[in-house]
Amino acid sequence: MKLPLTVVFLGAPGAGKGTQARVLSGEYGIPHVSTGDILREAIKLRTPLGLEAQKKMDAGELVTDETVCLIVEERLRRSDCSQGFILDGFPRTISQAERLSEMLPRLSFPMPIVFHINAGQEELIKRLTGRRTCSVCRQIYNIHGQRPRIEGQCDVCGGRLELREDDKLEVIQGRFTEYTNQTQPLIQYYRERGLLFEINGAKDIRSINLDILSLIKSSKVLTN
Incomplete structure (x- = not known):
């Protein structure tokens, strides 16, 4: 019997965690759960947890691990996560990882496959400083490779590209x-804990994706 697929992406800023999470989400039909996105959603909807997070942010403080973990758990309880999910931006600390390890069996999920996308800092800084984000739809481009068809304009919606x-x-x-x-x-x-797989983040997007797919298909966590 196939178990839900639970994935965690780790890597330094610019390593490509979000990109690979989005690609994998499309291939397996399971949600890409970005901590930043669900935090912004909770704040926008003015949920109790969102209001607590907003209060901390307005005071110039970090949102507590407790609040972040509760927001993540709230998201993982939704029906679209029943076949699994891909976490991007969580956990960030050992404390959050321990909470996740406690949370998953309680929600009837297996322990995650954890991919560490590893790339050199010099290359990552080049990627990040070259990144341009659409001010409207948030599509990401890069002046060192993934350029838009029209300079400074989003291919998807025509929005203005900006340096965040x-x-x-x-x-x-x-x-x-x-x-x-x-x-x-x-x-x-x-x-x-035997859950980590190292991924060469210096490769192109498709090659990294193929490496990840190969490891998932060979992993015993997909079968009961």
Whole structure:
């Protein structure tokens, strides 16, 4: 009997976690659960958890692990996750990973397949500073490769392309420091539990996707 497919993507900023999560979501028909997206949704809908998150953000504070974990659990309880899901941006800390390990069996999900997309920092900085995002539909392009047909204009909706604050060099350097201090320890956490697969993030998008598909198909977690 096939179990739900649960996937976690880890990697430094710019490694391609979101891109691979979206591709895999389309291939398996399971939702791509981005922490940033569901947090923004909770705030927009003014849910109790969204209001709690907004309160912290308005005060210039980080949203607590407790609130983030509850928002994630709320999302995983939706019916579209019954056959599995792909987590992008969660967990970020050991504390969140421990909460996820407690949460999954309670929701009748197996432990995740964890993919660490690994690429050199110099290459990642180049990718991030070259990234341009549509101001309307949020489609992502890159001046070093995935360029739009018309310079500065989104192919999908015609919106204006912009350099996000998060993709400016000084901000990127801070994001790498945060990743090293908080998120990188998760690699060892999942490696020790036999759940981690290393992915060469220096390859092109399609080659990385094929590597991921091969590992999923050979993984015993898909069969009961």
